[in-house]
Amino acid sequence: MSLTNKNILLGIGGGIAAYKSAELVRRLKDCGANVRVVMSQGAQAFITPLTLQALSGHPVATDLLDPAAEAAMGHIELARWADLVIIAPATANLLARVNAGMADELITTSCLATDAPVVVCPAMNQQMYQNQATQDNLQQLQDKGITVWGPGIGSQACGETGPGRLLEADEITQRANDFFSPKLLEKINILLTAGPTREAIDPVRYISNHSSGKMGFALAKAAYDLGANVTLVSGPVNLNTPQGITRIDVDSAAQMQAAVMEQINEQDIFIGCAAVADYRVTEVADNKIKKTTDADTMTLKLIKNPDILASVSQLKNKPFTVGFAAETQDVIHYAKEKLIRKNLDMIAANDVSQAELGFNADNNALCVLWHEGQHMLPATDKYTLAKQLLSLIAQRRRNGST
Ligand code: PMT
Numbered sequence: 506m507s508l509t510n511k512n513i514l515l516g517i518g519g520g521i522a523a524y525k526s527a528e529l530v531r532r533l534k535d536c537g538a539n540v541r542v543v544m545s546q547g548a549q550a551f552i553t554p555l556t557l558q559a560l561s562g563h564p565v566a567t568d569l570l571d572p573a574a575e576a577a578m579g580h581i582e583l584a585r586w587a588d589l590v591i592i593a594p595a596t597a598n599l600l601a602r603v604n605a606g607m608a609d610e611l612i613t614t615s616c617l618a619t620d621a622p623v624v625v626c627p628a629m630n631q632q633m634y635q636n637q638a639t640q641d642n643l644q645q646l647q648d649k650g651i652t653v654w655g656p657g658i659g660s661q662a663c664g665e666t667g668p669g670r671l672l673e674a675d676e677i678t679q680r681a682n683d684f685f686s687p688k689l690l691e692k693i694n695i696l697l698t699a700g701p702t703r704e705a706i707d708p709v710r711y712i713s714n715h716s717s718g719k720m721g722f723a724l725a726k727a728a729y730d731l732g733a734n735v736t737l738v739s740g741p742v743n744l745n746t747p748q749g750i751t752r753i754d755v756d757s758a759a760q761m762q763a764a765v766m767e768q769i770n771e772q773d774i775f776i777g778c779a780a781v782a783d784y785r786v787t788e789v790a791d792n793k794i795k796k797t798t799d800a801d802t803m804t805l806k807l808i809k810n811p812d813i814l815a816s817v818s819q820l821k822n823k824p825f826t827v828g829f830a831a832e833t834q835d836v837i838h839y840a841k842e843k844l845i846r847k848n849l850d851m852i853a854a855n856d857v858s859q860a861e862l863g864f865n866a867d868n869n870a871l872c873v874l875w876h877e878g879q880h881m882l883p884a885t886d887k888y889t890l891a892k893q894l895l896s897l898i899a900q901r902r903r904n905g906s907t
Pocket residue numbers: 698699700701715716717718719720721758777778779780781782783810811812813814815827828829830831832843855857863864865866
C-alpha cells in the first residue's frame with residue numbers, strides 16, 4: 506500500500522460532516538498511514554477530540570496556544586511532520602480562511618507552516634458551495650497549488666440536494682493512496698497544443714474558429730496530475746493556466762509552429778489538440794480594410810498554413826505523436842486517413858456535429874485510432890476523458906508503437 510508509514514495530518518472543520526472524519530482516520534490507519542488530528546473549535550461541537558484520539562492513537566491538537574501540546578509536538582513540528590495535509594470537512598469558512606492565509610488557529614496555521622501538499626475536501630450546504638465567493642476561494646486555492654477533492658453531489662443533512670457532500674471516507678483514502686502511488690506519466694515530457702489560432706486579415710479582423718481550449722487544457726491538467734512535465738502552447742483562449750504547467754501563448758498558426766518546434770526536441774509525447782487554421786490570408790493589410798461603395802463582394806486570397814502535426818511526425822527522432830481529427834461527417838474514415846497521411850502514432854477522432862460535445866462544450870467523446878486498433882471513449886467531462894486518453898497513450902507508447 507502506498508500509504509504505509511505516510512504521515513497524514515487531518516484537519517477537521519466545524520460542519521456536520523465532521524462525524525465522517527472518525528471513519529476516515531480508521532480507513533487511513535488501516536492502509537498503514539500515521540494519522541494526527543487537528544480540530545477547529547466548531548468541529549468539537551460535532552465530534553469529541555477523545556473519539557479522534559482513540560482512533561488515531563495520538564493526542565488531538567485543538568488550540569494554537571496550548572502549552573501542553575507545544576511541549577509534546579508543537580504546531581510547527583506537526584506541520585513539518587506531515588507528508589500530506591488533508592482538511593476534511595473543509596467548511597466554507599475554513600476554505601476562505603485558508604485562502605486568505607489566516608494564522609489565528611491551528612488548522613490554517615498548519616497549512617501556512619507546512620511544505621507538504623495540502624488537500625481540501627469541501628463540505629457545506631449546496632447553496633453555500635455554489636455561492637460565487639466559495640467558488641472564487643476554491644479557484645484561488647487551486648491557483649496556489651492546493652488540491653480539491655470533491656465535493657460529492659446528493660442529499661444533504663440540511664434536507665437539500667446538490668453539490669456539497671463530503672466525499673466518503675473510502676474515496677478520500679483511495680485518493681490519498683493514489684497520491685502516493687507511482688504515477689502513469691511520471692517524469693514524461695509532454696508538449697500539447699490547445700485552442701484556436703487567429704489569422705489576421707488586417708489590424709482589427711481575423712479568421713478563427715470556435716475552439717475554447719477546454720479539451721487541450723483538460724489534457725494538460727490531467728497529464729500533470731499523472732506526473733508528466735507539461736508544456737502547453739495555447740492559442741487565444743479565456744482559461745486559467747492549470748497548476749504546474751508551462752504555458753506559451755501564441756496567436757497564429759505560424760507562431761504556434763515556431764513555439765512547438767522550439768520545444769519539440771526534449772519531448773517524449775506530442776499531442777496536437779489545437780484547432781489550427783488551415784489557411785491564412787496571403788497578405789495582411791497594414792491598415793483597416795475600408796468598405797467600398799462600388800462592389801457588394803470582396804475576395805480574400807488565402808494560402809495554406811504549415812501543418813504543425815505533420816512537421817512533428819516527420820522529425821527523425823519524433824516523440825510519440827497524437828493528433829485530433831475534428832469532423833462533422835465520415836468521422837472515422839477521415840481520421841484514419843489523417844493517421845496514415847500525417848504518419849501519426851495515434852489519432853483522436855472527434856465528432857463535432859453535436860453542439861453539446863466537442864467545440865466549446867464541457868463534455869466530449871472520442872474514438873481513438875492507432876494503426877493496429879481502436880477504442881471508443883464515450884461522452885463524459887473533458888478532464889475524465891483526458892485521463893482516459895492519456896492512459897491509452899501511455900499503454901500504446903509502452904507497447905513500442907513509435
Ligand atoms: O477547444 P475545445 O472547445 O475544447 O474543442 C476541442 C476540439 C474540438 C478543438 C478538439 O477536441 C479537436 O478536435 N481538435 C482538433 C481540431 C482540428 O483542427 O482538427 P483537424 O482535423 O482540422 O486537424 C487535424 C490535426 O492536425 C489536429 O491535431 C490539428 O491540431 C493538426 N493541425 C491541423 C492543421 C494545421 N495547420 N496544423 C496542425 O497541426
